[in-house]
Amino acid sequence: MKKRKLLLIALLIWNFNSVFGQSCGTPEPINSTIYPQEDTNAQAKSLQIKGSSSALCIDVFFHIVRNTNGTNAFTIPNTDAIVNNLNQFYSTNNIIINNAGTEFINNTNFVNIDNDSEAVNLGQVNNKNDAINYYIVETLWNVNGGFITGTANSIPSNNLVIRRDRVFTSTSPHELGHCLNLLHTHETARGFEAINGSNCSTAGDLICDTPADPRLGTNNVNTNCEYFGGNGFNPLPNNIMSYSRDLCRDEFTNGQSYRMRYAIQNEPILQNIVSNSCTKISLVNNICYPQTTTVNLTNTLGATTSWSSSSNVQIVSSNNTSTVIRGTNSSSTGNGWIKATLSNGIILQENFEVGVPNISNHYVTNASNGGTYTLNNRVWNIMDITYNRQYLDYNFKWEVTATNSFLSHSWKQPKFNINPNQNYGSIQIGIRAENKCGCSNWKWKTFSVNGATGSGIGGTIFPE
DSSP states (O other): OHHHHHHHHHHHHHHHHHHHOOOBOOOOOSSOOOOOOOOOOHHHHHHHSOBGGGOEEEEEEEEEEEOTTSOOSSOOOOHHHHHHHHHHHHGGGTEEEEEEEEEEEEOGGGTEEOSHHHHHHHTTTTOOTTSEEEEEESEEBOTTSOBOSEEESSSSOSEEEEEGGGTTSTHHHHHHHHHTTOOOTTOOTTOOOOTTOTTTTTSTTSOTTSOOOOOOOTTTBOTTSOBOOOTTOOOOTTBTTSOSOGGGOOBOOHHHHHHHHHHHHHOGGGGGGBOSOSOEEOOOOEEOSSSOEEEEEEOOTTOOEEEEEOTTEEEEEEOSSEEEEEESSTTOOEEEEEEEEETTSOEEEEEEEESSOOHHHHOOEEEEEEEEEEETTEEEEEEEEEESOOOTTOEEEEEEOOSSOEEOOOSSOSEEEEEOBTTOOEEEEEEEEEETTEEOOOEEEEEEEESTTOOEEOOOOSOO
């Protein structure tokens, strides 16, 4: 009886809620796991984290609720189109969604969900432990009689329930984000996040690149997706996990992307959702000039592919499943990328280094006084020299201009120690790096050894 009464009310407020409401029924998390934060060093990210070749593929299985007699209770959405829509948000964050199948649940009692417990019960019907279970219903209500758009039954979770009119809106990636252990950006279960971000890893949504959110909504986000609430806040109106306007929500942050991938790999409830069925792009570490490198796609499932690249990368040839690339010219260096945009919504971007190493851009030297030791009754200073960006596919060569010094140098480690004579005034130290394209230029730095015992270390850090 209640269902029939509520349905009329639902239809009357459907349009208002669809346009203005972001009512998520996902329960507030209890003792949400605190994960390590993403490495925010841009140089480390660009080369040490390899982009889409390391993407995770996850299965999503669809359950569409119909009437008990097997007739459709609402217009059945195209589940491939739902996956394509999800991939537009997730594939750029190195998570690829695979459509693992669709089934019908013929039970009129679940067509319109009355409360939270009923949503939980639906989430157990034909639940598959090797996929995210995506249940589609006509209407959703929570325990307080509130009209909601979607819900994940816990954080993290392997199931979500969503209204059929929200499957192609930002509600869909929002609820999937909860399944993958993302909290609302305005979450307070572990306390309020400070506006200055000082407690960002232990309060709020537990992610440091999502600023404190005063609970975004139509009262403080305008139709241009601009926040106007003031009070010192600077939230992200375009964040998918916020309560901002639906048409504004279109991005995850790097920290959210990292948290989801970490959850997929570490949370027991998500361990079995990983699949090998998605499109993959081949790993690229380094490209050169004039030598070419072939980048391959596998399992494109008939999708057409459009290729694009950074300005220091030339696309020599391409088709739907591969492209041949090289550096734009002999002087091309730095960070580069190749991007495959598929017609099914998947976007794959592989990041790599172009040309010979450019150590003046990637490296800063540090020197430390490692102490002293005695050899043949003479006091020697131990000085550790380190380049603090390490790329495992580089070889290194060191040179020292001073005489009568003991030098250990390595072709693989960006660190060595030198033991200068106590009478030295200065030492010239140089380094160059090598990858498959060749060697960088030498980079030099002068260190001073001051005092009678050689205990002081000085010099200007480069690059300037």
